[in-house]
Amino acid sequence: MITGFVALYIFMLAAFTGYEIIGRVPAILHTPLMSGSNFVHGIVLVGAMVALGHADGFWETLIGFIGVILAAGNAVGGYVVTERMLDMFKSSKD
Amino acid sequence: MSFWEFTVDASYFIAAVLFIVGLKRMGSPRTAKSGIKWAGIGMVLATVVTLWHPAMEAGFFRYVLMLLAIGIGGAGAWYTGKKVEMTAMPQMVALYNGMGGGAAAAIALVEMYSGSAFHHGATVLTLAVVGALIGGVSFSGSLIAWAKLEGKMKKTIRLPGQQMINGGVALLTVILGIWIIASSGSAPVLVTIFFLLSLAFGVLLTNPIGGADMPVVISMYNAFTGLAVAFEGFVLGNAAMIIAGTVVGAAGTLLTLLMANGMNRSISNVLFAGFGVDDGAEAE
Numbered sequence: 001m002i003t004g005f006v007a008l009y010i011f012m013l014a015a016f017t018g019y020e021i022i023g024r025v026p027a028i029l030h031t032p033l034m035s036g037s038n039f040v041h042g043i044v045l046v047g048a049m050v051a052l053g054h055a056d057g058f059w060e061t062l063i064g065f066i067g068v069i070l071a072a073g074n075a076v077g078g079y080v081v082t083e084r085m086l087d088m089f090k091s092s093k094d
Numbered sequence: 095m096s097f098w099e100f101t102v103d104a105s106y107f108i109a110a111v112l113f114i115v116g117l118k119r120m121g122s123p124r125t126a127k128s129g130i131k132w133a134g135i136g137m138v139l140a141t142v143v144t145l146w147h148p149a150m151e152a153g154f155f156r157y158v159l160m161l162l163a164i165g166i167g168g169a170g171a172w173y174t175g176k177k178v179e180m181t182a183m184p185q186m187v188a189l190y191n192g193m194g195g196g197a198a199a200a201i202a203l204v205e206m207y208s209g210s211a212f213h214h215g216a217t218v219l220t221l222a223v224v225g226a227l228i229g230g231v232s233f234s235g236s237l238i239a240w241a242k243l244e245g246k247m248k249k250t251i252r253l254p255g256q257q258m259i260n261g262g263v264a265l266l267t268v269i270l271g272i273w274i275i276a277s278s279g280s281a282p283v284l285v286t287i288f289f290l291l292s293l294a295f296g297v298l299l300t301n302p303i304g305g306a307d308m309p310v311v312i313s314m315y316n317a318f319t320g321l322a323v324a325f326e327g328f329v330l331g332n333a334a335m336i337i338a339g340t341v342v343g344a345a346g347t348l349l350t351l352l353m354a355n356g357m358n359r360s361i362s363n364v365l366f367a368g369f370g371v372d373d374g375a376e377a378e
Contacts, residue, residue: 001214001331011324014337017114018344022352025121030353034313035187036120037320037345040113040133042190043338044197044323045164046106046144047330051204052160053150060204061156065163067200072167074194074319075137080175081186082120082130088180089123 032089035082042075098146105143106334112136113338117345140334149330167193185243188312191319192236198322199229203289205329209280216275218329223271223288225325230292231299232318238300239308239315252302257366260298267291299365307364310353314361317346 002010025033048071052064095103116133119125141164145157171190178186202222205211211222241247253259270288274281303311320342327335354361 001218002328002333002336003214003217007328007336010333010336011340014324014340015344018117018341018346019348021114021117021121021341022345022348026123027352027356029121029123029126030349030356031184031309032126033117033120034316034346034349035183036117036130036133037342037349038187038191038194038316039130039137040117040338041194041316041320041323041342042137043109043113043140043335044194044201044319044326045137046140046147047201047323047326047332047335048197049141049144049160049164050147050149050330050332051201052163053147053156054208054210055204056208060207061159063200063207064204065159067197067204068160068163069167070193070200071197072164073171074190074197075141075171076168077171077175077186077190077193079130079134079137080172081178081183081190084175084180085183086120086127086130089126 032082032085035078035085039075039078039082042071042078045071045075047071096148099148102143102147103333105139106332109136109140109334110337112139114341117341182244184309184312185240188236188239188243188308188315191312191316192233192240195229195232195236195315195319195322197229198319198326199226199233199289199292201326201330202226202229203285205326206274206285207280207282211329212278212280214329216278219275219278221325222329223274225322225329226285226289227267227271227292228318228325229322230289231296232315232322234293234296235300235318236296236312236315238297239312242300242305243308250302250304256298256302260295263291263295263298267295303364307357307359310350310357310359310361310364313346313350313353317343317350320344320346 048067052068055061055064112132113136116129119129202225205222211219274284274288320339324336324339324343327339354364
C-alpha cells in the first residue's frame with residue numbers, strides 16, 4: 001500500500017505537474033487537451049481489471065464486469081477522439 | 095518482490111512517465127499529434143501487464159470475462175469514436191468521460207461490497223467513499239451533458255427551488271457517506287443508497303445547465319473523473335492510477351477555469367445561474 005506522507009507527496013507533486021502542463025497552452029488546444037486528459041484517466045481500466053480479478057460472488061463480479069466495459073470505453077474512445085481532433089492540426093503546421 | 099510484481103510496478107512507472115510526456119506534448123500544436131501516441135503506448139503497456147497483477151485471484155473464467163468486457167467496451171468506443179461527426183466531438187468526450195467516472199465508482203463499489211476497503215483504516219475508506227461520490231456524479235452528470243448536446247433532451251427542466259433540492263440531496267449524500275465511514279464494517283445497503291444518491295445529484299446538478307455552457311461542465315466532470323480515479327488508486331494501492339488521475343484532476347481544473355474565463359464567466363455562475371439556458375436552446 002501507498003500510505004501516509006508518501007501518498008501525500010505523490011498527490012502534491014502530481015497535482016503541480018498537471019497544473020504546470022496546462023499553464024501556458026494556446027486556447028486553440030484547450031479542447032484537444034481536455035480530450036487528451038480524458039484519455040489519460042482511462043488508466044482506470046487497470047483498476048477495474050484488478051477489481052474484477054478479485055471480486056467474489058455474482059453481484060461483485062457483475063459490477064466489476066460493467067466497470068471494465070466502462071473503463072475500456074473511456075480509454076479506447078478517448079484515444080480515437082483525441083487522435084481525430086489532433087489530426088486537424090497537421091495541415092496548419094507546415 | 096517477485097518477478098511479476100517488479101514488472102507490473104516498473105511498467106506502471108513507465109506508463110506514468112509516458113502520460114505526463116504525452117500530455118506535455120499535446121500542449122503545443124507542433125508536437126500535439128505525437129503526444130497522444132506516447133500516452134497511448136503507456137496505456138497499452140499498463141493494460142497488458144495488469145493481466146499478471148499480483149492482486150488477481152482470477153481463474154480461467156475470470157480472465158475470459160475480463161477480455162470479453164475489454165472487447166465490448168473497446169470495440170463499441172472504437173466504432174462510435176471513428177464514426178462520429180467532427181461537430182459532435184464534445185458530447186463524445188462527455189460520454190467517454192462519464193464511462194471513466196462510472197468505472198471509478200464501480201471499483202469503489204466492488205471494494206466496499208467485498209469489505210476490502212474497510213481493512214486498511216479510515217483514510218483509505220474515506221478515499222473510497224469520496225471517490226465513489228465524485229465518480230458517480232461524473233457518470234450521471236456526463237451522461238446528461240451528452241444527452242443534451244446530442245439533442246436527446248430538448249427541454250431544460252428547472253424545478254422550483256432547484257438549488258434547495260440540490261443542496262438537500264448533497265447534504266443527505268454527505269451524511270450517508272460519513273455514516274458508511276463511521277460504520278467501519280461492510281454495509282451494502284448504505285453503500286447502495288449512497289451510490290444512487292450520488293447518481294441523482296449528478297443529474298440534478300447538470301440538468302438546469304444550458305447547452306452553451308456544456309463544454310465548461312464537461313471539462314469540470316473530466317477533472318472530477320480524474321480525481322475519482324486518483325482516489326480509487328489510493329484504495330487499490332495503484333501508483334499509475336494515483337499519478338495519472340491527479341495530473342488530470344489538476345490539469346482539468348485549470349482547463350475548466352480557463353474555459354470559463356474565455357466565456358467571461360465564473361464557474362459558480364455557470365453551475366448555479368442557468369444563464370446559458372436560452373443560448374442552449376438557440377444552439378440546437
